[in-house]
Amino acid sequence: MASGTQTPKFHNNAGVREIRIGVKEFKCMGATPPNDHPHVFLDMGDENEIVCPYCSTLYKHDEALHGAEAVPAEAAWREAS
Numbered sequence: 801m802a803s804g805t806q807t808p809k810f811h812n813n814a815g816v817r818e819i820r821i822g823v824k825e826f827k828c829m830g831a832t833p834p835n836d837h838p839h840v841f842l843d844m845g846d847e848n849e850i851v852c853p854y855c856s857t858l859y860k861h862d863e864a865l866h867g868a869e870a871v872p873a874e875a876a877w878r879e880a881s
Contacts, residue, residue, distance in 0.1 A: 808868035809839060809877035810859065818858040819875045822865030828852040829877060 809827045810819060824844040830837035830852070837854040844850045849860045862871065870876040 806879075807841065810857075810868075810870055810875050811836065811877055812855060812857040812875060814872060814874065816872060816875070818860055820860050820862040820865060820871040821875075822862060822867050822869045824861050826859070828855065828857060828859070830855040830857070832877070 807825065807827050808821070808823055809829050810821060811829045811832050812819060813831050825841070827839045827841050828837075829839045840852065840854055842850050842852060842859065844859075844861055849858060851858050865871065868876045
């Protein structure tokens, strides 16, 4: 990740089988607060998918998506401002 950028976070409130994302380094939070699990950093490395060790959500990298974009879109966590 480039310095000065915040690591994107994703969750699986919808309970979908897989979430497609536009990054390979991110944090999975399981569900939205207050039901979230520890926000674990995941790095796909050379692979194109990874399973969260806490909630078993399957994340797949999708080159058509950019940054914190996700499918389903609501899986991308937006910090309150």
